[in-house]
Amino acid sequence: MIEGKLVNLRAREMSDLERMTVWVNDREVTRFQSVRYPWSLAMEEAFLRGQTASPIAYSNVSLAIETKDGAHIGGCGLHGASPENRAAELGIMVGDKExxxxxxxxxxxxxLVRFGFDEMNLNRIELHVYDFNxxxxxxYRKCGFVEEGRMRDAHYAAGVYSDVVVMGLLRDQWLSTDFTNSHS
Ligand SMILES: CC(C)(COP(=O)(O)OP(=O)(O)OC[C@H]1O[C@@H](n2cnc3c(N)ncnc32)[C@H](O)[C@@H]1OP(=O)(O)O)[C@@H](O)C(=O)NCCC(=O)NCCS
Incomplete structure (x- = not known):
């Protein structure tokens, strides 16, 4: 369990299955994600079985988000970490709109950023976000991420093209903010 101020990040469990299937099929949620097509319970179950069958690995840290009361509200992760580059990509979904x-x-x-820098010894965390989000x-800006560039018209949904914004955070930059102290 990784403790934040308002949330804990924990390993995913098979008991998360039904909530995750609802979220991944909720277009109000997935319009902000790369998920586009309907997703069956069986596919989500296969995904979760894969996630829960083996220990969380450096290259694919995928976690459930829980409130301090134990309500499961979403998931987040650091993906594709490379020991050579010491870089990974962050993803997050608060699936419960409440x-x-x-x-x-x-x-x-x-x-998650603190975990990436302090425990995984990453140097860089990046993410992609649609310009309308x-x-x-x-x-992300509140966490120290800065815009590094835009992939023009890289996303198409609901009949409209949107830019994909690339944001990044370097460890040195993060160390020079208050986040290390204010979120212990
Ligand atoms: C994006 C997401 C992780 C943000 O988490 P959250 O708990 O909803 O957001 P927070 O309350 O921590 O912070 C959002 C901030 O944006 C503000 N905000 C909310 N709606 C906004 C809007 N339409 N435009 C601008 N700012 C807005 C909030 O007021 C808050 O700022 P404040 O703390 O200064 O008041 C969450 O909403 C989510 O998962 N959404 C669905 C999936 C998604 O978008 N994933 C990210 C894909 S890159």
Whole structure:
């Protein structure tokens, strides 16, 4: 268990299955993610079986987000970590919409970033976010991420092309902020 201020990040469990299947089929949630097609319970079960069958690995840290009361509200992870580059890509989904815009996502990102730098010895964490996802961009900026560039028209959904914003955070930059002290 990785402890934040508002949330804990824990290993995924098979008992997460039904909630995760609901979230991954909720277009209000997935419009912000790369998920596009309907996703069956069986596919989600296969995904979770893979995730829960072996220990969390350096190259694929995938975790459930829980409130301090034990409510399972989403998931997040650091993916594709490379020991040569000491870099990984961050992903997050607060799937339970009741918990949006209440600080839980930002706390999960701060907690995950701290884990990435302090425990995995990463030097760089990056992420991709759609330009219309202003809530996510605000949250990431609060955690120290800066915009590094844009992939123009890289995403298409609901008949509209959108830019994909690339954001990044370096360890030195993170150390020079308050996050290490304010989220212990
Ligand atoms: C993006 C996400 C992780 C953010 O977590 P959250 O708990 O909802 O957000 P937080 O409350 O921590 O922070 C969001 C901030 O944006 C603000 N905000 C909310 N809606 C906004 C909007 N439409 N435009 C601009 N800012 C907005 C909030 O007020 C808050 O700022 P504040 O703390 O200064 O008040 C979460 O909403 C989520 O998972 N959404 C669905 C999937 C998704 O977008 N994943 C990310 C893909 S890159």
């Amino acid at each position: 918990y949006w815009s209440k600080g839980y996502g930002t706390d999960a990102v701060v907690t 202003e809530r996510a961009q605000k949250s």
